[in-house]
Amino acid sequence: MAFFNDVTTSLNFNKGSEIPRHPLTGINVLIVGAGPAGLYTALECWRKGHSPRVVERTPSPSSAGDSFSITPSALRHIEKTWPAIYQNIKNSGHNLWVSFHKINGDRVAGPERFVFNKDGEGRLTEDGEPAPDRIHRVARPRFTATLLGQALALGIEVTYGKRAVDYFEDEETAGVVFEDGSRLEADVVVAADGAGTKSHRLISGHDVRAVSSKYSMFRTAYSSELVTADPELAKRFPLREGGGGVGEMWNTDDLQIYLGYSPGRIEWGITHRIKDIDGTSKESWGNHVSPDYVVKFLKDNFPEVPEYLHRLIMTAPENAIVDWQLLWRDPQPRWSSPLGRVVQVGDSAHTFVPSSGSGLVQGIEDAITLATCLQLGGNLKNGLWSRTHNKLRFERVSCCQLLGFMNQSNYLKPRWGQKAIEDASNVKPQYGWWIWAHNPERYAYDNFGKAFRSLVDGTQFENTNIPCGYKYKPWTIKDIYDTLERGEKLTFEGDWS
The missing domain is CATH 3.50.50.60 (FAD/NAD(P)-binding domain)
Structure with a gap:
């Protein structure tokens, strides 16, 4: 305890x-x-x-x-x-503001406040x-x-x-x-x-x-003091004016890096294809890998990732990084x-x-x-x-x-x-x-009676807690996987915004 x-x-x-x-x-x-x-x-x-x-x-x-x-x-x-x-x-x-970056760290947009109402x-x-x-x-x-x-x-x-x-x-x-x-x-x-x-x-x-998504995530969170002890990293990853945090999203094909830094805390996650490593990932919080392992993976597969990110990764304590396999069901x-x-x-x-x-x-x-x-x-x-x-x-x-x-x-x-x-x-x-x-x-409270009745006598009941205009259709992981393998974006009828 x-x-x-x-x-x-x-x-x-x-x-x-x-x-x-x-x-x-x-x-x-x-x-x-x-x-x-x-x-x-x-x-x-x-x-x-x-x-x-x-x-x-x-x-x-x-x-x-x-x-x-x-x-x-x-x-x-x-x-x-x-x-x-x-x-x-x-x-x-x-409250992390979000910025968007190329995989070499160059910023494309942000940092900006996360808003739920668009436009x-x-x-x-x-x-x-x-x-x-x-x-x-x-x-x-x-x-x-x-x-x-x-x-x-x-x-x-x-x-x-x-x-x-x-x-x-x-x-x-x-x-x-x-x-x-x-x-x-x-x-x-x-x-x-x-x-x-x-x-x-x-x-x-x-x-x-469970079906493999063919992706895994290196993920961790720990004290930001381990990062700010390096003057160059402290300068590259500052808090916002007033002390607010920032979340950075770096993207390229088959690699997504998330970096979140806030008062007293750093977290990061690196989502990657499993074929790029030796198959160590598991769906377990106890599946640890070393910082050296993660840095080697990036150097071998994504040389455009900057050296300062390697140094950031090396600040992670022992047994702090989990290699979490992303499984679909x-x-x-x-x-x-x-x-x-x-x-x-x-x-x-x-x-x-x-x-x-x-x-x-x-x-x-x-x-x-x-x-x-x-x-x-x-x-x-x-x-x-x-x-x-x-x-x-x-x-x-x-x-x-x-x-x-x-x-x-x-x-x-x-x-x-x-x-x-x-x-x-x-x-x-x-x-x-x-x-x-x-x-x-x-x-x-509002819908229990209506849903209950539909189970008793078959009276039609339609949920309204899903996207407006979308009529639910059963789907499987294979449906999703086939679409993504074709390189297509997933789109569905109705208003998902």
């Missing part, structure tokens, strides 16, 4: 008496996984009157991971319902509020520790060292079998234990097959078990490529929607509450996954050169109005 204690010692958390709680439902919820999606599910279940408990496979709170973005649909909910968590995000999250559109959120003027970039370990601290402050039990190996259910209860042979049961079990969750066997009847339309007592959230239900910028946020939206549907569902025996949750969420998440592939194809096939100088939008990430304006809690 040393890492958790170091992070949370100076933080304040809301007491149970300070958070408005809905009437108690008497529903016990066992959540497997103490990552962001699992912990936020616990918080939301507590707020909606359920009784949550969390179990986690790691022996103690983990410091693994680098950073992610929290976009408005999640951030607004945190601000309005969990004020202490929001304050901690404000204090530690960074001065002035579009409002679903709650009638103006679009935010910033994006919060937060450290994954710190954010997870903050959620854990809030859960413990509410009296939610969190147990470590419990690895789930099987899930089960019957008409009266659901449960989990752990590696040590022990079992736990509850009215509802939430699988939030990641892409390798064993809940797939109960829910879909098979494990979800077909969308899984079923997230709940046959009797509706075991439900998946976060990466257990859907995985994202990092370029989507949506993985964390969609896990939080899952948590909000699940707790609300469980509150509204009432009778657990028919399992319709979980199927309704699934119906409200799946199409939206699938569209967010598609957007991630759109962004990735832009980053790694940008036709960089003269066209980039004319139009840097070739590689700017997309976050459409349909993503950032959404209120998942309101959507669940």
